[in-house]
Amino acid sequence: MGQITLNQITKSFGDVQVIPPLDLQIDDGEFVVFVGPSGCGKSTLLRLIAGLEDVSSGDITIDGKNATEVPPAKRGLAMVFQSYALYPHMSVRKNIAFPLRMAGIDKAAQDAKVAAAAKVLNLTDYLDRRPGQLSGGQRQRVAIGRAIVREPAAFLFDEPLSNLDAALRVNMRLEISELHQSLKTTMIYVTHDQVEAMTMADKIVVLQAGRIEQVGSPLELYHTPRNKFVAGFIGSPKMNFLTGSFADEFDAATIGVRPEHLTVSQSDGKWVGKVGVSEHLGSDTFLYVDMDGVDEPITVRSSGEIGFRHGDIVHLTPAPDKIHRFDNQDLRIA
Amino acid sequence: MARAVSTRRKALVTICAWAVGIAIFFPILWTVLTSFKTEAEAIASPPSFLFFDWTLENYSTVQERSxxxxxxxxxxxxxxxxxxxxxxxxxxxxxxxxxxxxxxxxxxxxxxxxxxxxxxxxxxxxxxxxxxxxxxxxxxxxxxxxxxxxxxxxxxxxxxxxxxxxxxxxxxxxxxxxxxxxxxxxxxxxxxxxxxxxxxxxxxxxxxxxxxxxxxxxxxxxxxxxxxxxxxxxxxxxxxxxxxxxxxxxxxxxxxxxxxxxxxxxxxxxxxxxxx
Amino acid sequence: MATQHSRAAARLMISPAVLLLLGWMIIPLSMTLYFSFLRYNLLIPGMEEWAGWTNYEFFLTDPAFFAALKNTLLLVGGVLLITIIGGVLLALLLDQPFWGQGIVRILVIAPFFVMPTVSALVWKNMFMNPVNGLFAYFAKFLGLEPFDFLSHAPLFSIILIVAWQWLPFATLILLTALQSLDSEQLEAAEMDGANFLNRFVFIMVPHLARSITVVILIQTIFLLSVFAEILVTTNGGPGYASTNLTYLIYAQSLLQFDVGGGSAGGVVAIILANIVAIFLMRMIGKNLEA
CATH class of the missing domain: 1.10.3720.10 (MetI-like)
Structure with missing residues (x-):
């Protein structure tokens, strides 16, 4: 079981309120990702759930029980830290067994559980090494192993992949997703990387300045962002925003078009611009087009190889049903 | 990167550094040496550095008397x-x-x-x-x-x-x-x-x-x-x-x-x- | 960044240390302050009476106080001068590559570990003694008259002894600081055409400035309280020629049993030390934020 409810929780450090009153429901077995720019309060929110920080007001309920005053050790949650936080003076085996030792479980049961976890995580050969002798990916797996053996109600991940190189990050992303498939335990995952959020989450919680901007499945967020912030944050490359006469035509204060929803033509189209930089990735080409009346260059994503040069005049046409309209409050117009 | 230093220069620095090091350490060295001398040798003039009759007598005297x-x-x-x-x-x-x-x-x-x-x-x-x-x-x-x-x-x-x-x-x-x-x-x-x-x-x-x-x-x-x-x-x-x-x-x-x-x-x- | 629970635990864990130090500070300090206003001599017990500012008047107008103050300043200043200049030179020397760096480092640092009574007595007897000391022997060897260091230049002799003890400290700290200097900075300066003297003045000295300040302040705290070296060599004499403030107060309190006068002196010493301490604390406090 792992159902977590946050009811009107707030958090202040001194006079600064970093989390205004916030409600959130996390269902059992869900993979929830908190995403937002740095300083948006996502890590604080995770630490409040973990019990490493007190809430200033409001309640946290875990599996129907009020856990607001319960110390972290007693909440039945396991956490994987950004720095992995392995105990450097203990072998991998002892690291993984530590929570069991703290719970007073007998040695034989400890060994069995550690062996099982090590097998799942491919750590069997490394059990007698110290964390310092392991690679980044292996350390990450030890940290996960330490979390698994407790059989927690929920796993908490605090930007666990940010210290890994790009290739390893993709691998670990898959491993964590697979782990979720097999354990079916609630997981709460904090990241600033929207790609991680999109690929892993059942439910994404987008945060800004401690406020929840939107909660939804990855595709809901992609297709129907509730406001301009979410629209700009989710999706890569970023959504293009146009204002002024471009938006007036659609009865909106701002319109947004994703780069993949623009078609580019040499001869005719809705908008005209001049090609700046073009990036050739092989599978895709990104064009950055400067348009009169638009501050930032418009990003266009075309599949395959297209041959435009710096300075070429091009015409852009947005897919009509893919235009996002926002009012002067930056909220979506349905 | 530390640079290679000419051997001559390094030798010169070595001599200076050791000379200064020994000079600073000398009172301690002298105390240790004197502790192995007899009282008469300890105030002998000229003082002897290494060539004296080494004795452990002082150590036992110190223990016995005090x-x-x-x-x-x-x-x-x-x-x-x-x-x-x-x-x-x-x-x-x-x-x-x-x-x-x-x-x-x-x-x-x-x-x-x-x-x-x-x-x-x-x-x-x-x-x-x-x-x-x-x-x-x-x-x-x-x-x-x-x-x-x-x-x-x-x-x-x-x-x-x-x-x-x-x-x-x-x-x-x-x-x-x-x-x-x-x-x-x-x-x-x-x-x-x-x-x-x-x-x-x-x-x-x-x-x-x-x-x-x-x-x-x-x-x-x-x-x-x-x-x-x-x-x-x-x-x-x-x-x-x-x-x-x-x-x-x-x-x-x-x-x-x-x-x-x-x-x-x-x-x-x-x-x-x-x-x- | 913590919970109520851990903050409560933290308060509990820190309280023994805080309470002990608080007691250590407040109880004797208030007693000293109280005694300093009493006419109180250990030889005539039961005769304590309120004396107002008399003890302070006597202490501060006593010629011995001015002699001690002057000696204290000379002692602190002299030792600082020798150890800082010597320390910078030694650090520059030891920072060069040479054979046996580890051993020389050990030789240089050794005097710092010698207890004050040992170093004072070794210097007094085996080096500075006008009859049997090594210095006397070398003087005779060169055909000079042996010099009676502790009778004719008592303060200077004590400065030498104390400087020998503290030179390693200054050297070690300055060497550590020098080694933390980015060698690329020096190479950049060399590329910019700076010779060794330029590099020393414009790069090394500014880099060392902070450490030198730390050395000065910490040594000052310790040097203000030099005691054992004086006790076993000159007993403050001849006259008051090598009496510093610490020794003067000690003599007044435990040799003349004048608790009132000694306490007044103690309060004066505390005030003087605090002036130095304020500067030191600022430096360390700044570092705490970094």
Whole structure:
């Protein structure tokens, strides 16, 4: 079981309120990702759930029980830290067994559980090494192993992949997703990387300045962002925003078009611009087009190889049903 | 990248550095050499450096006449006792300040430091009278108490600077793993801080071993450590250079060895972390 | 960044240290302050009476006080001068590559570990003694009259002894600081055409400035309280020629048993030490934020 409810929780450090009153429901077995720019309060929110920080007001309920005053050790949650936080003076085996030792479980049961976890995580050969002798990916797996053996109600991940190189990050992303498939335990995952959020989450919680901007499945967020912030944050490359006469035509204060929803033509189209930089990735080409009346260059994503040069005049046409309209409050117009 | 230096230049620097090093070390070397001479050879003119009849006689004389080992064990008890007691009090305090810093933590640290700057002579009389009236004068327990208190700020500070380098996430992980405060300190923090705790221990043993204000003023016979024992040589009778040297050599040898081991941490400890 | 629970634990854990130090500070300090206003001599017990500012008047107008103050300043200043200049030179030397660096480092640091009574007595007898000391032997060897250091230049002799003890400290700290200097900075300066003197003045000295300040302040704290070296060599004499403030107060309190006068002196010493301490604390406090 792992159902977590946050009811009107707030958090202040001194006079600064970093989390205004916030409600959130996390269902059992869900993979929830908190995403937002740095300083948006996502890590604080995770630490409040973990019990490493007190809430200033409001309640946290875990599996129907009020856990607001319960110390972290007693909440039945396991956490994987950004720095992995392995105990450097203990072998991998002892690291993984530590929570069991703290719970007073007998040695034989400890060994069995550690062996099982090590097998799942491919750590069997490394059990007698110290964390310092392991690679980044292996350390990450030890940290996960330490979390698994407790059989927690929920796993908490605090930007666990940010210290890994790009290739390893993709691998670990898959491993964590697979782990979720097999354990079916609630997981709460904090990241600033929207790609991680999109690929892993059942439910994404987008945060800004401690406020929840939107909660939804990855595709809901992609297709129907509730406001301009979410629209700009989710999706890569970023959504293009146009204002002024471009938006007036659609009865909106701002319109947004994703780069993949623009078609580019040499001869005719809705908008005209001049090609700046073009990036050739092989599978895709990104064009950055400067348009009169638009501050930032418009990003266009075309599949395959297209041959435009710096300075070429091009015409852009947005897919009509893919235009996002926002009012002067930056909220979506349905 | 360090650059290759010409051999000639390196040889020149080597000669200068060794000359200066030996000159600075010479009084100690001379003391050690003299301790193996007879009293007559110790004041012989011209002085002999290595070619004399080596003897261990002074060492046994010092022990027989003045019960050297009692003073030595007083020094050991006082310096180890005060250091261990200090660590016991300081580890929890340093844990608090390093991992649960509050608004006043910095002020508390600075205030602790300020107590170290109190000139001992400013509180000599009250301590002397309090000790006289409570029967602590010339007792080892009394000196252990005083040295613990005067070194406590340094111990707290050193531990604090070491603890501060341990990432707080690791202690939080322990907490998430179900560790109570006690387990957190015993199983996680202390083993991780062993190098820091060890160098704090060594530095404080050195400081207590050599402390020569309180040990001279608060002891007479029973609890007198080596500092006070050596001071008794200031009013000599007859020939005493060789015996003074033997006593001195025995008094400084253990601490020289400890000191050489902990020289790297010394800088940090004595500057309260201001220079690393 | 913590919970109520851990903050409560933290307060509990820090309280023994705080309470002990608080007691150590407040109890004797208030007693010293109280005694300093009493006419109180240990030889005539039971005759204590309120004396107002008399003790301070006597202490501060006593010629011995001015002699001690002057000696204290000379002692602190002299030792600082020798150890800082010597320390910088030694650090520069030891920072060069040479054979046997580790051993020389150990030789240089050694005097710091020698207890004050030992170093004072070794210097007094085996080096500075006008009859049997090594210096006397070398003087005779060169055909000069041996110099009686401790009778004719007592303060200077004590400065030498104390400087020998503290030179390693200054050297070690300055060497550590020098080694933390980024060698690329020096190479950049060399590329910019700076010779060794330029590099020393414009790069090394500014880099060392902070450490030198730390050395000055910490040594000052310890040097103000030099005691054992005086006790075993000159007993403050001849006259008051080598009496510093610490020794003067000690003599007044425990040799003349004048608790009132000694306490007044103690209060004066505390005030003087505090002036130095304020500067030191600022430096360390700044470092705490970094």
């Amino acid at each position: 019960d050297y080992f009692r003073h030595f064990s007083n020094s050991v008890i006082i310096s180890f006792g005060s250091t261990l007691l200090g660590l016991l009090i300081a580890i929890p305090a340093a844990w608090s300040m390093a991992f649960v810093p509050g608004k006043r933590t910095k002020d508390v640290l600075m205030w602790m430091l300020s107590t170290k700057m109190l000139p001992p002579v400013g509180v000599l009389i009250p301590i002397y009278l309090l000790f006289r009236d409570t029967g602590l004068l010339d007792t080892r327990i009394g000196l252990v108490m005083v040295l613990t208190l005067i070194n406590l700020p340094i111990i707290v500070w050193m531990l604090f600077t070491y603890f501060r380098e341990i990432p707080g996430e690791i202690l939080e992980a322990a907490r998430m793993d179900g560790a109570e405060l006690w387990s957190e300190i015993v199983y996680v923090l202390t083993p991780m801080a062993v190098p820091g705790i060890a160098s704090t221990l060594l530095l404080n043993i050195i400081l207590s071993w050599n402390e020569a204000f309180w040990t001279l003023n608060l002891t007479a016979v029973d609890a007198a450590p080596l500092t006070a024992f050596i001071a008794s040589y200031s009013s000599p009778e007859g020939l005493f250079y060789a015996k003074l040297s033997a006593a001195s050599t025995m008094a400084i040898a253990p601490i020289l060895i400890i000191g050489w081991f902990s020289q790297k941490q010394l800088v940090r400890g004595l500057t309260f972390g201001a220079v690393k």
